[in-house]
Amino acid sequence: MKAGIILTGDEILEGFVQEQNLSVISTELSAIGYEVMEVSIVRDDVEQIVSTIKRMCHFCSLVVLSGGLGPTFDDVTLEALSKAVSKPLQVDEQYLEQLKERFSKRYARVFPQDLTRQALVLQDSIPVENPSGSARGLYYQSDNGNDFLVMPGPPGELKDVLNNAIKIIRRPALRVVSRSLGFVGITEAEMNPFLESLRRRYPEVRMVTRADYAIGPTLYLTTSNSYEKDLRKIIQEIRARFGEFVFTTIGESFLALLVDRLRGRSLSLSVAESCTGGVLSSAIVSVPGVSDVYLGGVVAYSNTSKLSVLGIPKDILNSDGAVSEKCAAMMAERVARLFVSDIGLAVTGIAGPSGGTMKKPVGLVYSAIYTATYSDVYRTEYSGTRQTIMHKASYDLLKNLWRILQKI
Amino acid sequence: MKAGIILTGDEILEGFVQEQNLSVISTELSAIGYEVMEVSIVRDDVEQIVSTIKRMCHFCSLVVLSGGLGPTFDDVTLEALSKAVSKPLQVDEQYLEQLKERFSKRYARVFPQDLTRQALVLQDSIPVENPSGSARGLYYQSDNGNDFLVMPGPPGELKDVLNNAIKIIRRPALRVVSRSLGFVGITEAEMNPFLESLRRRYPEVRMVTRADYAIGPTLYLTTSNSYEKDLRKIIQEIRARFGEFVFTTIGESFLALLVDRLRGRSLSLSVAESCTGGVLSSAIVSVPGVSDVYLGGVVAYSNTSKLSVLGIPKDILNSDGAVSEKCAAMMAERVARLFVSDIGLAVTGIAGPSGGTMKKPVGLVYSAIYTATYSDVYRTEYSGTRQTIMHKASYDLLKNLWRILQKI
Secondary structure, eight states: OEEEEEEEOHHHHTTSSOOOSHHHHHHHHHHTTOEEEEEEEEOSOHHHHHHHHHHHHTTOSEEEEESOOSSSTTOOHHHHHHHHHTOOEEEOHHHHHHHHHHHHHHOSSOOOGGGGGGGEEETTOEEEOOTTSSOOEEEEEOTTSOEEEEEOSSHHHHHHHHHHHTTTSOOOSSOEEEEEEEEOSSOHHHHHHHHHHHHHHOTTSEEEEEEOTTSOEEEEEEEEGGGHHHHHHHHHHHHHHHGGGEEESSOOOHHHHHHHHHHHTTOOEEEEESTTTTHHHHHHHTSTTGGGTEEEEEEEOSHHHHHHTSOOOHHHHHHTOSSSHHHHHHHHHHHHHHHTOSEEEEEEEOOOSSOOOSSSOTTEEEEEEEOSSOEEEEEEEOOSOHHHHHHHHHHHHHHHHHHHGGGO | OEEEEEEEOHHHHTTSSOOOSHHHHHHHHHHTTOEEEEEEEEOSOHHHHHHHHHHHHTTOSEEEEESOOSSSTTOOHHHHHHHHHTOOEEEOHHHHHHHHHHHHHHOOSOOOGGGGGGGEEETTOEEEOOTTSSOOEEEEEOTTSOEEEEEOSSHHHHHHHHHHHTTTSOOOSSOEEEEEEEEOSOOHHHHHHHHHHHHHHOTTSEEEEEEOTTSOEEEEEEEEGGGHHHHHHHHHHHHHHHGGGEEESSOOOHHHHHHHHHHHTTOOEEEEESTTTTHHHHHHHTSTTGGGTEEEEEEEOSHHHHHHTSOOOHHHHHHTOSSSHHHHHHHHHHHHHHHTOSEEEEEEEOOOSSOOOSSSOTTEEEEEEEOSSOEEEEEEEOOSOHHHHHHHHHHHHHHHHHHHGGGO
C-alpha cells in the first residue's frame, strides 16, 4: 500500500524553521508496511493543499497531512481537506466543552472565540486524541477507498498523535522486514556492479544505498516477510563478496562498534591532534560511555605546543616539519606515553584554506597509530573545505584503527 | 520569481535518514528574493522525477534538485532532468581525468568504472564546482525560460555547491535587500514583543527569526530596494533597544568575530576540556586562520589525565571532584600555564546519558576563564542529549569569553 505525506507551513518553505516531522512519520509508516511515495511541503494555502491532496489520491491509498490545525488565520488544513473530499466540517460540542474547561483551569481568562476552531471535525471522521495540545488528529476513510490522517504540526504533539493513530489506521496485509548494512574501507562505486546484479536477481527486495562521506556506504534492504529468505540470501552474498568491509548488518554505529571492540580487548586510547583541532576527539566522545576506553588527548595546534606539551624534538620540527611522517609517528608515541594509554593516535596536516605550499599542499595529512607492538603512518591528500578535510582525516584514522585492531 | 525544490532519496521517504538540505536551500533562495512555492521529496525513480519537474515548471521559474548524483544504480537525477528537458547527457572528459587523479591520491586502488558517471553533464549546462566531493552541481537555463539547479545530496557537499551556485543563478529583477542580525546573550522570547511591534510598523519588511541554540537568535530582514529605508530604521530601533546583544548586522559569524577580537588584542588562547571532549576546541578551529590566536588544548577525559597531564592536585579531585568549581578554575589556570597562553578556558561536567547523581545530575557543567588579571567560573545545568549538552556548554563558554573580553 502506498502513502503520501503533505506538510504545510510557509515558515518551512522560507527556510526559517527546520522541518522535523517527516522522518518520524515516514519511519512509522514504513515500519507497518506502507511505501511512502512522495512528501510534499506546501504553503498554508487552501487551493494548493486541495490540489496536492487530489493529486496524491491518484497513487496513494493513504494521504497524511500535518500542520495547519492551530487557531489562527493561516491554519487552513481542515478547510482544505473538507473541500477536497466534499465533506462538511462540524463542531464537536463535547470536545468544545472540554477545551473550555481546560482553558479556564490553565488561564483565568475569557475563552477566546478563535479556539472554537480546534473543536471542528470532518463529518464521519474519527478524532485522534492529542495528550500534549488542543489540536486533535483526525482519521477519515472516504468512500472511494482513500484514507486520510491529519495531525498537528508541533513535533511533540505530532509524535503523540501519530502514536495513537498508528493503532487505528488500516494496515498493509504484509509484514515488512528491513536491515541496514554498514561498510567501511570501500566506496559506493566499487560496490555498485555487484549490487546491480543482486538487484536483478532479487527484485522483491528493495535496496537503497547512501554514502556517509566520513565513514562509508550504508545499504538499506526492505522487503515483505514472504521474501525474508531473499533478504537473508542477499546478506549472505554480500558477506561472501565484501565481508571484510561489513561492520554491521543491523544498523549499528561504526564508532560505537569501534569503542566496543577496544573495550572487549581492554585497550585504552589517547589522541594527539594538530590540523583536526579536536574533531578527532569529538568524534570519539560522541559515543556514550566511552570514558573507560578513551583517556583524552592533546590538541597541539601550534609548533610550540608540539614541542612543550608533547615533547616533539626540535630537530624533527626543523628538519621534517610539523606536517611530516616523522612528526605524526612521534606525536602518536608521545601522547600514548603522556596519557599512559595502550594506543596513541595522531594527525597532523594542512586543513587550509591557507598555509599550503607546493611541496605540502592544503589537504596533505599525515596520521599515525602507535602501540607497543605495532605502529603505522599514513599519508593522504584530501580535497575539500577546511571542515571536510578535518572530518575525513579524523574518520579515516579511526577506520585505519578498526582495520589494524586484529594486528595488535 | 517562484521556485520549487525537488529532493530525491528513498532513504528519506523510508525514514532511514533525516532530511537536512531543505532549510539550507530555501533560506538561500528566499534571501535573494525567490518565493519557494513547494518542496517535493520523491523516490529515486526516473518517471516520478520527470513528472515532478514538469509539474513544477508550470508555476516555478527555477526548479532546484538535490540528491541522486552519486555513482550507484539509484542515482538517476541527471537522467530524469535530461528526459524532462530533452537534452542529452555527455561525459566531461577533463573532469573525468581530475576524478581519476583524486581517487588515486586518496585510495591506492583501481579507479572504479562506475565513478565515470560523476563526470556526466547535461548538454549546454554549467557545472558548479564541488570542493568537498566528486559530484559537481549543474545549472541549466532552458529555452522555455525555466532554470534548473542540480546539487548533490550529502549535506556538506550541498552547502559548498549551493554557495558557488548562488553567485551564478538568475535573480529576481526586484533587487532584494536583506540583512541578517546576530544576537548573543538574549532569547527569542524576550525579543518577541518588540519584534511584533516592528512588524506592525514596518509591514513591507519581512522579518523572520530563527534561534541557533548554541549561539543565539538570528533575525532575517528582507525587503525590496524601495523599502530599504524601513529596513535601516528597524536596525536602528533594534540597536537602540538590544544594542548590547547585537554582534553583527551583516551576517558575520560569531566565532570569527570572537577570534578577530582576540587577535586585535594580541591575546592567545588555550583550552582544557573534560565532558566536551574536543567539541570546544573544534568550534574554535572551525575559524580559518585561527592559529595565530589559538595555541591548543588538552582533552582530560579521565581523572588520571587531569592529574598527570594538567596537574590538578589529587586532593581537589578527591574532595570537590572532577565536576566542581575548583576543578574547573584549576583546569583553566593550568592549561594557560602549560600552553603559555594569555587566556585559559576550561569545561568539566556530566554530558550523560549516564554518570549523573542526585547532587551532580546529567547536564551539570562548570566552566572557567582564566587570565593573569581576571578569572571567572560558571555553573550551569543543561538539559538535552549528550551532543546538545556538549555543544551548548562549549558555545556558552565562548559567549562568556566574548562578554568579559572588555574586562581583561
